[in-house]
Amino acid sequence: MTHYSDPQRLQTLIDGLDQFNATPGKGTTRLTYSPEFRQAADYLRDRMEEAGLTVREDAVGNIIGRLEGSNPELAPVMVGSHFDSVPNGGKFDGQAGVIAGIEIAFQLKSRGLTPVRPVEFIAMIEEEGTRFGGGLLASRIMTGKVDMQQLVTFTDDDGISVAEAMQAYGLDPTSAHQAIRQPHSIHVFLELHIEQGPVLESHGEDVAIVDAIVGLGQLKVTFRGQAGHAGTTPMNARRDALTGAVTALAQLPDLALAIGQDAVLTVGKLDVYPGGANVIPDLVVFTADIRAPKEEVVRTLMDQTRAVIERAGGNGLSVEVEEQLFVAPVPLSSELHKCLSHHADALDLKSRTMVSGAGHDAMIMADFAPTGLVFVPSRNGISHAPEEWTDYDQLAKGVDVLFLTICDLAEVKLTD
Template identity: 35%
Template sequence: MMKANQKRIEGDINELAAFNATPGKGLTRLSYTEEYREAQRYLRMEMEKLGMSVRLDAIGNLIGRLEGTNSGRARHNEKNMTGRKDEPVQGDPKLPALAVGSHLDSVLNGGIFDGNLGIVCGLELARMLQENSIQLSHPFEVMAIVEEEGNTFGSGIMGGKAIAGKLDESLLDLLTDAGGHSARQAMIDFELNPTSIDTVKRSPADLAVFIEPHIEQGPVLESENLSVGVVDAIVGIRTREIEIVGRPDHGGTTPMHLRKDAVTAMSEVINEARRAVDDLDDGTVLTCGCVHVEPGTVNVVPGKAVFSVECRSRNQESLDFVFEQVHGVLDGLRERGFSILEKTLMELAPTHLSERVTAALKRGMSTCGLTEKVLTSGAGHDSMCIAGVTDVGMIFVASRDGRSHCPEEYSSTEDIADACNVVLEALIELDQVL
C-alpha cells in the first residue's frame, strides 16, 4: 500500500509555522499580511516543484493544479511491450477537478495545525500521485483558502463563501480590520482585484469534489485511540443575544416576591434551554458564554441582563426545538412585566456532506486498515459553504487533549499520514466512478 511520507509532512508543517507575526506566542497569520504572503510564496514554490500550474484567484485563494491524463483511470503506469513506460497523455481539460485543501489563515496566537494540515495533506497527495505514477483522469487541485477564521474583518469563511458564489462584493466595503481599513482595500494592497470576485465561484462543471482534511479540534478520536475519522455533517449554528430589562432595587429592602430581577429571569431562560438540549440527546450542544449585568453591584437587584444563547446541532429540528422552549420562557417573562429584546448574531443551517464522498473515505479507511469512525463537526469550516456547489467530504485527524486555537494544538505526523493515505484511496475511487 502507498504510504505518505511523515518526514515531508513534518517539514511542510514546520515551514508554514515559520510565517508568523507572533513567534513564541502561538501562530498568528492573518489574511493579506506580509507573513501570509510569505506562506503563499512557500506553497507556490512547492507546487511548482511538482509541475503544478498555480494561480491566485480574485479573493486570494491559492490553487495549484495537476492536469489529468487519459492513459488510464487512476492506475500505475504500466510498461508496454518494449519495456518502456508509457508517457501519460494529457487528459480532457474540461473534466472537473478533484480538490483537497483547507485555510491558510490562523486565529490570534493559535496553533500550527488548524487549516495548515489540510493544505499540507494536499501537497503530500500531489507528491504521492507523482512518485507512485498514479494517473487520475480528472485534474487534481490543492487549495489554500483565504480568511476562514474571520479574525481580520470579523466575518469568517470569506474564501469559502466566494468559492460558493455567496460573497456579496458590496460587503467588502463594510468589513473593516482593527485599523479601520476595509476588506476591499486590504485586497487591493495585496495586489488582488476585488471587483472580479464573481470569477472565484466554482461549479460542478469545474470542481467535481472537494475534500478537507482538518484537525478534529475536540477529544473524541484521541479518547478512542483513533487517528482519523470521517465527517458526515457540519452542525448548524444559531446564536442569539437576549436583553432582559427588569428593575434595579435595593438588595436588602425589596422582598423577593416584589422583585423584577433580570439575572434570575436570565437563569430561567438558560435552565430551560439546557433542559431542552438534555431531552434531545442527539449531540446538540448549548453555550451561554457572554453575560453582562447592570448595574453590577453586590447590593442592588440586577435591572438588566444581556447574554448570549448559542445552540449547535446537526439537526435543524433540534435547533428549532431548543429556541421554541427559550421563546416560551421569554413570553412568560413579558407577561410578568419584563422587557425583552432579541438579536440574531449567527444563523447557519446544518450541512450534510456528500454521501458519495463520505462512503469513499470510509472505504479508504478500511483499505488502510483503520477503524471506521464517523463524526459530526461542531465547528464551521469552508466545506460547509463549498458543499453548496459540489460534492464535499471531510476527514478529521486526532487532536492531542482535544486542544485547538491555542499554542498547545497538536496532531502527530503519523496520524496526518493516515489521513493522507485514506484520502488518496478515496480520490482513486472517485476518479473512477465520476
C-alpha cells in the first residue's frame, strides 16, 4: 500500500535515537536525566527543528515541538509518547510514538500544510518509572497530579531524588510547577505505541484502536532485619530480611490466580542488602505491580498483597508497604475512537478495538483531555526486552492513521 509516512525515515529516526543507550548490544537502557537521556533529548530537539517545529524544553525536561496554527489562540492537538526506557529493553517502546509524531511533522512540512489549530509534538520523561519508581511522571506532573514535594522524596536506587537529578541535568526543581498545563490548554491527546503483546500479529491485523486501559497499582515493599555473620549467627537467632520477603513473595502469584478476572501481579524488582554471600541480609526492597480491568479488583488485590506482606513480618523484622502509584481503569474518548477507526478503515487497514493491559501516559491524559491511543503489532508479542521489534511498514500504517486524524482535528486541508 502507499503510505503517507515514510518507513525508511521512521527507521532512520528510531535508529538515530537508539544510539543514545547505556547498554549497546544488550538492549536499550536510557534512564531519565542520565547522560544518554540528555543526548537523546538534544537529538529529538534537532529532529523537531529540522521538521519545521518551534521547540522548547519544559520545566521537567519534556521536549515539545509546536507547529503554529493559523489560529494560534486555539488549544493544540498534542501527539507523542515517552523516550525513557526500562533496563535492557527494546528500541520501540515509547520511542516509536515519539518518532511517529516527528514523522507527521515532516509530512506536514513536506506537503506545505498549515493547520488551523496548532499541533504540539511531545517527547515525555520517566513514563516507565525505572529510575524513580511509580512511572507516568511527565503526564502526572503536566496534569497537576504530583505534589511538588514528591520530587524531593522520590529517589532512585542510589538515593538521588528527582529534584537532585533535575538539578544535575540542568533544570531547576523549584520551577517544576511551570510544567503543569492549565485546564483546556490541550484540545486532544494522541499516542501511538507498540502493542507489547501478540494479538495483532496472531490475527494478521494492522492496528488496534484502544478503547480503555486497565487499572494499575504499584507497591514498594521494604523488609528490615539485622545483618550478621553467616557462619556464627545461629538460625534461631537470625533476623533475616530475605527470609521474611521470600515468605511473602511465594504467596503473591496465587493471589492473582485466585482473584481471576484478568488480574496480574508481577514482582519485577528485588534488591537485597548488604549483598554479601556470607552476610545475613538486613534489608530487602521489592516492587509489586498489580493490574486488572476493574478498579475494585486492583484495590482488592493490593489490599490482599499488603496483608500477606504484613503477616510475613514479625520475628524481629519490620515491614513497610508504600503505594507508589494507583491509576483506576481509564476509558478513552469514544469520539476519538470513532475518528481513528474511520481513518483506519479509509486506509483499508485491518483493525480491532482493544483494551490495553499496559499502562501509558494516555491513561493519565485521558482525565485532562479527550485521548486516543493506537497500537501497532509487536513481533512475537515481545516487549521490554532486546528482541522487541515492529516492522517499519507496520509502524508506518499506524502513523498514517494518526496523520489523517491530526489533519481532521487540526483542520488541515489535505488535497491527496
